[in-house]
Amino acid sequence: MSQTRQAAIAGIHEYPLRVAPGVSAMQIKAASLKAALDDAGLKWSDVDGLYDAGDGEGGGGLGLAAYLGLKPRVIDTTQVGGSSYEFHAAHALRDIAAGRVKVAVTTYGSTAASSRIAIGTGGRGGGASWQANMEGAYGSTLISNYAMVKQRHMYQYGTTNEQLAQISVATRKHAMRNPEAVKAMQDLQFVGVNEITVENVLESRMVATPLRLLECCMVSDGGGAAVFVSPEIARDIKKKPVWIIGTGEATKYRENGGDITTSAGAQSGPAAFAQAGVTPSEIDIAMIYDSFTITVATCLEDLGFCKKGEVGQFIGDGHLAFDQPGLTINTDGGGLSSNHPGMRGLFLLLEATRQLRGESTSQVNGAKLAVAHGNGGLLGATHTGGTVVLAAD
Amino acid sequence: MENRPQPHFPEPDTKPFWDGAKEGELRYQTCNSCSAVNFYPTAHCQKCGAGDLAWRVSKGEGTVYTFSVVMQNRIPGFQELGAYAVAYVDLDEGFRMLTNVIVDGNPLEMVKIGQRVKVDFEKQDTGEYPIPIFRPL
Numbered sequence: 429m430s431q432t433r434q435a436a437i438a439g440i441h442e443y444p445l446r447v448a449p450g451v452s453a454m455q456i457k458a459a460s461l462k463a464a465l466d467d468a469g470l471k472w473s474d475v476d477g478l479y480d481a482g483d484g485e486g487g488g489g490l491g492l493a494a495y496l497g498l499k500p501r502v503i504d505t506t507q508v509g510g511s512s513y514e515f516h517a518a519h520a521l522r523d524i525a526a527g528r529v530k531v532a533v534t535t536y537g538s539t540a541a542s543s544r545i546a547i548g549t550g551g552r553g554g555g556a557s558w559q560a561n562m563e564g565a566y567g568s569t570l571i572s573n574y575a576m577v578k579q580r581h582m583y584q585y586g587t588t589n590e591q592l593a594q595i596s597v598a599t600r601k602h603a604m605r606n607p608e609a610v611k612a613m614q615d616l617q618f619v620g621v622n623e624i625t626v627e628n629v630l631e632s633r634m635v636a637t638p639l640r641l642l643e644c645c646m647v648s649d650g651g652g653a654a655v656f657v658s659p660e661i662a663r664d665i666k667k668k669p670v671w672i673i674g675t676g677e678a679t680k681y682r683e684n685g686g687d688i689t690t691s692a693g694a695q696s697g698p699a700a701f702a703q704a705g706v707t708p709s710e711i712d713i714a715m716i717y718d719s720f721t722i723t724v725a726t727c728l729e730d731l732g733f734c735k736k737g738e739v740g741q742f743i744g745d746g747h748l749a750f751d752q753p754g755l756t757i758n759t760d761g762g763g764l765s766s767n768h769p770g771m772r773g774l775f776l777l778l779e780a781t782r783q784l785r786g787e788s789t790s791q792v793n794g795a796k797l798a799v800a801h802g803n804g805g806l807l808g809a810t811h812t813g814g815t816v817v818l819a820a821d
Numbered sequence: 822m823e824n825r826p827q828p829h830f831p832e833p834d835t836k837p838f839w840d841g842a843k844e845g846e847l848r849y850q851t852c853n854s855c856s857a858v859n860f861y862p863t864a865h866c867q868k869c870g871a872g873d874l875a876w877r878v879s880k881g882e883g884t885v886y887t888f889s890v891v892m893q894n895r896i897p898g899f900q901e902l903g904a905y906a907v908a909y910v911d912l913d914e915g916f917r918m919l920t921n922v923i924v925d926g927n928p929l930e931m932v933k934i935g936q937r938v939k940v941d942f943e944k945q946d947t948g949e950y951p952i953p954i955f956r957p958l
């Protein structure tokens with residue numbers, strides 16, 4: 429391995445509540461930033477780089493620094509959907525390596541549950557746009573878009589419902605070990621806050637064929653923050669730094685004759701692994717954006733954990749749980765069973781960091797290398813892939 | 822369904838497509854520079870960037886690439902509809918469009934990947950633009 433260690437995750441915080449009435453997204457962002465800086469042992473005034481996906485009323489590039497009371501030297505408002513935070517990590521690495529920034533932060537806040545936003549079952553926004561004019565008439569929900577990928581994957585490769593259900597089973601097992609995820613499911617009034625079986629998944633309500641309820645992420649409130657620092661700063665922080673050793677970015681969209689079963693991860697994954705100087709087989713733990721089971725399945729293939737079309741066999745025996753041999757995923761409970769306030773890419777970085785510090789509630793013993801892969805937008809249409817490879821100190 | 826959301830204008834890229842729908846034509850573009858099929862409509866070629874595109878009329882026949890039957894939604898106008906099939910259809914001329922496949926019967930049983938379908942322009946009670954949907958051939 430010839431990896432360079434030019435930037436590290438020094439502090440993290442995950443907002444503990446998934447139902448937070450009376451709190452604004454901006455308040456969640458500010459509270460999370462303070463807690464993440466405390467986690468690192470850094471001060472508010474140390475922050476000199478601000479990365480933001482524009483969530484929160486009055487935030488973004490123009491408003492967030494004023495709200496927080498920061499004077500950043502670099503402002504990056506990359507907004508590419510749920511994978512925005514993997515892009516922020518990539519850009520922070522670049523900016524820190526170039527000497528422009530020493531303490532970079534990204535924050536996230538959302539009150540999607542309290543605001544009753546129909547993320548999965550609502551339609552496309554109205555208004556005049558090139559794409560909305562071509563798609564607005566058909567009642568296509570976000571879930572049905574992902575469902576079309578699952579339908580094609582099953583048709584093209586023989587992937588089964590039973591195989592994909594293992595993803596829900598493993599993440600729920602992890603969620604039941606995470607007190608915040610358990611509280612989330614209780615507060616969101618899940619039917620049955622317990623471990624689930626493949627049969628439970630297959631018997632759950634059909635939302636958009638062939639995706640069933642227990643294959644779909646929840647809609648919650650939530651948020652968090654991450655602090656990225658230079659190697660000099662990393663020497664003196666409170667906890668062990670987690671190094672960002674490779675990143676990749678990509679986008680994909682509906683194309684004439686395109687293959688819907690391949691995501692942007694097929695471009696961002698190899699780029700990140702190449703920069704990191706590691707291969708997927710060396711990875712101990714993978715945090716893969718689990719908006720739906722099919723998102724995880726597709727991205728596992730695209731990142732190279734198995735060949736395209738073979739993910740069914742790869743996950744078929746249910747080894748994705750932390751206490752099984754082989755690759756482990758989403759040890760916090762994921763979007764399926766811990767939180768999904770709309771853009772959960774940040775939580776992938778947070779849980780990967782906890783694993784590499786040895787702090788997860790479903791700890792993989794001796795985890796040294798992790799990958800966080802975010803998928804933003806619609807897997808079966810316009811989406812982004814952001815891959816971050818992380819290494820323990 | 823006769824009260825689908827209508828396209829919004831001004832929107833110059835897609836206006837000729839919808840003018841075609843009024844004429845019962847499913848229009849798409851080809852590039853005069855690189856001969857690529859261009860869809861959704863844009864004023865530039867998405868393959869080579871050239872601004873010289875020709876409008877053509879599709880025969881309206883294609884194959885279901887993938888689909889999903891929506892069982893639960895909160896979209897005004899669609900909520901009361903019951904199960905309906907959203908699909909990507911690959912037209913024989915080489916372009917893919919999002920659409921609905923409408924069948925006489927239960928879409929859960931009657932819509933399939935690989936199925937041959939043909940465009941139909943569904944007149945709307947509210948709004949001047951008929952909506953291109955597909956039915957089994």
Ligand SMILES: [Zn+2]
Nearest residue numbers: 852855866869
């Ligand atoms: Zn061209």
